[in-house]
Amino acid sequence: MNLLPSLVLALSPPAWLDDAGADHLSVMPAVHNWAIQRLPAFARDMHGTGVGHAMAYEAMARGEVGSLETATFNRIDRVLHNPPRNPVDEASISPTFIRQYGALEKVFDWAHLLHFQTIDVLIHPGWSQARRDQEIEKLWRNYQSQPYALTGLPMNMEFLSSSPYDGAFRRAYPKVNGLFWGYHWLQTAAYDMLYEIEPRDQIPQYVVLGDQYRRIELYRTNRDFMPMTAEMSPRFSKRFPMIANAFDNLHMLHDNVNDILAQDWEKPRKQAEVKAAITRVLASTHADEEPGEGEGLHDHEHVPSVPGMGKMKGSDGDIMFMSGMGWMDMSRCAHCSIPLPEETATVSANGWTMVVRCLACARDMAAETPGQAIIRTRIQGSSRTLVMISDEEGNWQSNIQGVVFLEQTGEHPECADWSRAFATSEGFDAFVRENQISGASPLSLQSWSERNLGRPPTYRKIDRPNPYGVKD
Amino acid sequence: MPAVGWAQSDHTNIESGHPLGFDDAYSIGYGERSFGFSRSLGPENDFHVGATYGFAKNQDFTIGYDTKGQELEVSYFRGLRREIEDQPGLAYRVSAHVPRNGSAIVTIRGIGTKHLGQYEKLHFNVDLLLASDVGIGVTLGYSSPIGLPRHFDTQFLAEVSGTVPKDQRSTARFGVGLRHQVNPVTVADIGIQVSAEETRLKFGMSVAF
Structure with missing residues (x-):
């Protein structure tokens, strides 16, 4: 597929892209603002991502691409090892870039603000989940009220990555691209760490995820594609598909911009291409559109069982290629290949997160993977989401003391019935009695x-070639 | 320059009085509400409190009170353009100081901000004072981050300013200061201003909410 250049010409960029005003926006006033600081290690890593973005863009805007993989990488890496305590004004780190691509700054910053404020809502203590959901909906409406908002519709990722220059940045600068995709891994993996999980159960998870981020994810150079929000945080994405889509569209815009800046073009051409890339993913470009109704840029096709993820390269119905995991059927359990029920569990290990039918599938899938793992699921008898964390030897710890399990091994199509957890023995007894x-x-x-x-x-491996043509 | 989505009260967004006398060409963010105070220690001590509201894009409104002259102060700030390529950012501020006993002084300030090198910035402020006497004031401000590329929370500021009130002798002033991001919503500032008449130590704080 190589349709992008012709369709770009058909889009007219909105007038505000040429506005001379700084147009700075503030966070929506709210009691939850900056609750992220309650998870200091997570907050610092998140603030570090802003520094990393800004330093790389500044080097590119100043024509210092020759230093990207060496001096710039080292400078960023130093900060990522000692990230700032406070949020960082990216414009003050990348002033040259901002003077050249001011409209892009407005789009990035407005979306980053949504990132931070949704995270704040999920960390802010004392609210019910319903209250949090309501507040996130409000944040989304506030986000969409500005012209800089990205669309919450799923975008066809294969289409958006079909430009002639696609992939130029990651081929030329794999280490810095690895950092970018590492930041996006952190930003997308964070949501399931926080969503429907009490603040006291969030910090222990970040001990695992933060270590994974700092040791491994930042330095991966063999990903086939950027981390997708619904891959990393399927529970949050199922509830808020529009936000998952907006973040993926934001991250794809980052990739497009990186590829443009990596070209050996004069600045005016780069600036025009960046404006075209912004226009492709703006909410205003896709106003009143519905998934599956348009064509090309406007088709908004998504993986059927995952409305929070645009169509991926080579995907076929629910079957798609996930970097690091291979081909997966997103409507089925990643461990037993049986269709997923409404209530599921997730297992996170080695940088991926998979949706599974039951706790037995989650535990056994984690056991197949080296390193620590996290299982999350709702359980009977508790409003608290069960969060279990394993060490490298497979010893699990639970956030709910006294949790008990039912595991009466049977046929896997019924595993969600015979493999369950209960907050108390009384809950277990009642379930066993009720279900005889x-x-x-x-x-x-x-x-x-x-x-x-x-x-x-019952497990069925889907054996197809890697659509990205890269060995993972 | 304050950025969207980052610190609410931003140490890189320079406002007159915190701690020196010049502005940069950027308003606070649209929707931001901030409260600030500054204490000035010199021959006459002074305490100033103010609240600012970013009521529209590139525009804010401040209302404050100054104990020294028992003055009520209101001001309107309008950012006209950001820095684009080699062109400076431009803005203006209109302020009215209304002393308890006396006539109001209106000041119209033109503001330009331009990078000098990669990170350092120059800020050019020209004041037209409209009172019983008309005067002109000029301030050349300088700002530069301290600690890059490892630290991102402190700005160094300096200024040279001169005021020429009508039919009076001119005054010149020099000042240096720091603005430090304490947390995402709080900036602390400290500075010293020196003129032939006085030396003034200043410190203050701005909090967004």
Whole structure:
């Protein structure tokens, strides 16, 4: 597919792209603002991503691309190892870039503000989940009220990455591109760490995720594609697909801009291409459109079971290629390949997050993967989401003391019924009685951890070539 | 320059009085509300409080009170353009100082901000004072981040200014100061201003809410 250049010409950029005003916007006043600072390690890493973006853009705007993989990378890396305590004004780090691409700054900053404020809502203590959801909807309406807003519709990622210059940046500057995709990994993985999870259960997860981010994700240079929000945070994306889409569209805009700045073009051409890239993903460009109704740039096709993720390269219905995991059917359990029920669990390990049918699938899938893992699921008898974290030897710890498990091994199509967790033994007894399950006794966390059912016979590996043509 | 989505009260957005006498060419963010105070220690001590509201893009409104002259102060700031390529950012501020006993002084200030090198900035302020006497004031301000590329929370400021009131002798002043980001919503500032008549130590704080 190589349709992008002709369609770019058909779009007329909005007039505000040429506005001379600084047009700075403030956060929406709210009691939750800057709650991110309650998770200091996470906050500092997030602030560091802003520095990393800005330093790379400044080097590119100043024609210092020759230093990107060496001096600039080292400068960024130093900051990422000692990130700032406070949010950073990116414009003060990349003044040359801002003077050349001021409209882009407005789009980036407005979306980054949505990033921060949604995170703040999820960290702010004392609110019910319903109150949080309501506030996030309000933030989304506030975000969409400005012309700089990106569309919340799914964008066809294959289409957006089909320009002749696509991939130029990551081929020429793989280490700095790895940093960019590392930041985007952190920004997208954070949402499931926070969503529907009490603030006291968020910090222990970031010990695992922060370590993964700082040790591994920042330095990966073999990703096939940028991390997608619904891949990294499927629970949040299912609830707020428009926000997941907007973040993916933002990150794709970053990629497009990187590819443009990596070209050996005169500045006016780069500036025109950047404006075209902005226009492609603005909400105003796609006003009143619906998924699946238009064509090309406007088709908004998404993976059917994941409305918070635009169509990926080579995807076929629910089957899509996930970098690091291979081909997956997004409507089925990643471990047993049985269709997913409404209530699911997720397992995060080695940088990926997968949706599974039951806790047995989650545990056994984690056991197949080296390193620590996190399981998240809603459970009966508690409004608190169960969060379990394993060490490298597969020893699990739970945020709910006294959690017990039902595991009466049966056929995998029914695994969501025979593999469950309960906040209390009383809850277990009531469930067993109600469902007339005979001979079941509650398993402690320790006993449950020691089990392993192996790879279910129902698992079907999808064997197709990598559509990105890169060996992961 | 304050950025969208980052610190609400931003140490890089320079406002007159915090701690020196010049402005940069940028308003506070649209929707931002901030409260600030500054204490000035010299031959006559002074305390100033003010609240600013970014009521529209590139525009803010401030209302304040100054204990020294028992003055009520209102001002309107309008950013006209940001820095684009080699062209400076431009803005103006219109202020009215209304002393408890006396007539109001209206000041119209033209503001230009331009980078000098990669990170340093010059800020050129020209004041036209409209009172019983008409006067002109000129301030050349300088700002530069301290600690780059490892630290991102402090700005160094300096100024040279001169005021020429009608039929009076001119006054010149020199000042240096710092603005430091304490947390995402708070900026602390400290500075010293020296003229032939007095030396004044200034410190203050701005908090967004």
